[in-house]
Amino acid sequence: MNTAEKKFVPVMITPFNLKAKVDYEVLPALIDFYLAAGVKGFFANCLSSEMYSISEDERLELTAFVVKYINKRLPVVATGSFGFTIEDKAEFTKKIYDTGIDAAIMITGHFAKVDGSDEILLQNFDKMFGLTGNIPLGTYECPAPYKRILTADVFRQLLMSDRLVYHKDTSILLDSVKAKIEIAKDSHLEFYDAHTPNSMYSLQMGAKGMSSISGNFYPEIMVWMCDNALNPEKQADVAWLQSELSAVDPIIHQAYPMSAKYFLQKRGLPVRTISRTYALELTPQQKQTLDEIHARFLGWCERLGITPTAGKQ
Template sequence: MQKKFVPVMITPFNLKAQIDLNVVEQLVDFYLDAGVKGFFANCLSSEMYSISEDERLELTKHVVRYVNGRVPVVATGSFGLTIADKAVFTQKIYDTGVDSVIMITGHFANVDESDDILLQRFEQLFSLTGDIPLGLYECPAPYKRVITPAILKTLLATNRLIYHKDTSCDVESVRAKLAVTAGSRLEFYDAHTPNAVASMQMGAVGMSAIAGNFYPEILVWLCNHVNDADKQEEVRWIQAELQKVDPLIHIAYPMSAKYFLQLRGVPVRTISRAHALELTPDQKQALQQLHRTFKGWCERLQIREVVTAPLSH
């Protein structure tokens, strides 16, 4: 089965730092043109902690409406102080029309709280949300709560989970979780680009990494060819290339992605609520070099680079 690349969407803002829904549409077109197989809206890359509850709903609703069933859309729903609050917001996000509502694992227990407490709270949320299809996301904020294969197995038995975005960055952890999810309807996505090939060759459905906000065509190519016997040399080569640049794209993210997309002609302004500072000249230079490198990757792998109209001010 062909693997899927699902981008974690960034949020474009206008000059008043409000969500620019027109550019959201152009961004959706850009991703779809690159061949993505789904969208994760209202996630950490979307600056979900820096926008209001109403904006989270408006953004998600707009993405769902504009995508119009072409590919599935998921979005984070576990916001609110209490589990009851989280259940209410989960319903609101589901009512936007998403295919699955994603739960942030770090929202269900504090750093020093046990897995038993985590499970109790998940079970409480499940009981309050009817039959809404749910997913898990080991989001780095408020802190990264990597779930164990045992927890995943217990939650999977409820038959509510259809999505998991893994950030363990550990091949053995991924292997153990994939063993637990084998044969279930849960779609397992690795968020860690350096692990992408290993994860997908072990059975992950695909990948969902921030690198897709820089060069989605490359990750789509990787998903399409990761198991092609005659492409393994290129697969290993591009995986090594992606691994090499991975630390760079995390610097000043998501501003780095917005600047890179500008270099590519995507009309996204370098305005961020999560990252207040401007990029430094050195950071910009490094991203310009990466843009040249990306063009070389496209050439070697014979990938058509998505071209877009530049931003009009």
Template sequence: MQKKFVPVMITPYNLKAKIDFGVVENLVDFYLAAGVKGFFANCLSSEMYSINEDERLELTRHVVNYVNGRVPIVATGSFGLTIEDKAEFVKKIADTGIDSVILITGHFAHVDEPDDVLWERFHKLFSLTGNIPLGLYECPAPYKRIISPEILKRLLDTNRLNYHKDTSCNVDSVREKLAIAAGSKLEFYDAHTPNAVASLQMGAAGMSSISGNFYPEILVWLCQHANDPDRQEDVAWIQAELQRVDPLIHIAYPMSAKYFLQLRGLPVRTISRAHVLELTPEQKEVLNNIYRDFRKWCERLNIREVSTAAAAYH
């Protein structure tokens, strides 16, 4: 089975801090040229908590229409105060044409509530949303609710889940969940770049990490070669490189990604609606150095760096 890299899309803005749909298209072209096999629209990287309901739907619909069936698309849909509210938004975002509506695990129980409560609320939402394909995302906000293997098994038994984005950052947890999902239609994606090789070799469908908003070509290469016996030396080397820089690219994210994409030639402004830090001159220099490292990675691995000249002037 081919391993897939699915980027978590950032949201570009114009000078009035409105969504810049032209640059959204530039980004789609860029990702597709890098070899991605899907998109996660309207996610935390998209600043989903900082845009309103209409914008979430408009952004997702625009991505669906522009991609035009070339690869699958998923998007978050569990917004609303009550389970009934969430179910209504699930239906609305499903109507944009996405392949799966993603549910934020932290939206279904408070941090101090047990898994039985989580299960009951998931079960209620499932009953209110017909046969709409669903997925899970252990999003860090509002808090990171890691799905236990037991809850995953119960949810899989409903035959509604086809997608899971894991943020446990724990190889043993990933292994246990993959064993439970074996033979099901669930596609398991790890969000933690330092886990990439381990997860891919244990059977994950692919990766869906923020590092793909910096150097998607590298993540695509890793998905393609993690299980290639002839490339294990290179696989171990690039995994170590990615692990080294991973904490650095998280600083002031998603602003760090927007700055890095500028270095790559994309017309993405360093404008964010999320409550994020501004990049300091020192942090920009760190990202400049990582960009130079990225070009060396491409050279060693014989990866063609995506030209962004065409995307920049779409």
């Protein structure tokens, strides 16, 4: 492994068929699209995958399919902390790890209630560590069921367990991101920022990579950013691209993940605009706005010398 390499890891969407079932005929084309864009790993069974809207069996089947199709070409992580009790979460973590993933990701909001103290959160994580043997684990400050941001002190204590190999951060505030990157720098944990407007800054501060929803719109652009954020010859383009990405980021979050599915359709992928978490049709105005972002994306590619990845029907 090239330890200096920066990596973009997409948070995978789930394609559904006309019956709103996972579309395993389309999923290979989506995986191939990510691969052709140059991603360096996959986050399956995540919020973008609509993990709260699919069943336990579907979570396992979906993750197993991704692992089998990728066939060890790249690492795969997936959320494991489902269940009412810590024991339940540990049991599901074992099940999803058995699909062949490289690490099971723990949602920070699953380990303490909104008003629960950091002490309770740490106690529950410690219990989880004890119940999951030597399974490699990661943490994710997922927005659902609520966003539980790890403080630098809590993050440091969790790292001391020597069980964490992955962290997906949603702090947004660069001071918080920087503090956690500094704590992780001498560990084997890989730190990924989920906030696209942070991309240039997080990568330059030492983040291992990015793992943002923008990868479900223009993954090759995010790969370029990861590849060039530290390139002294590309700093003008890096700063320009960061400004562009930050400008459109709030817009692509609207009606997500339906917005991403519409965008991927425009890119030639056979992904239907069917979602279990966003029941409404996109409005004509929303479609027009996404059409405009698509045209803007093509302009980015032209300036940066990127050939847009073609979707396979």
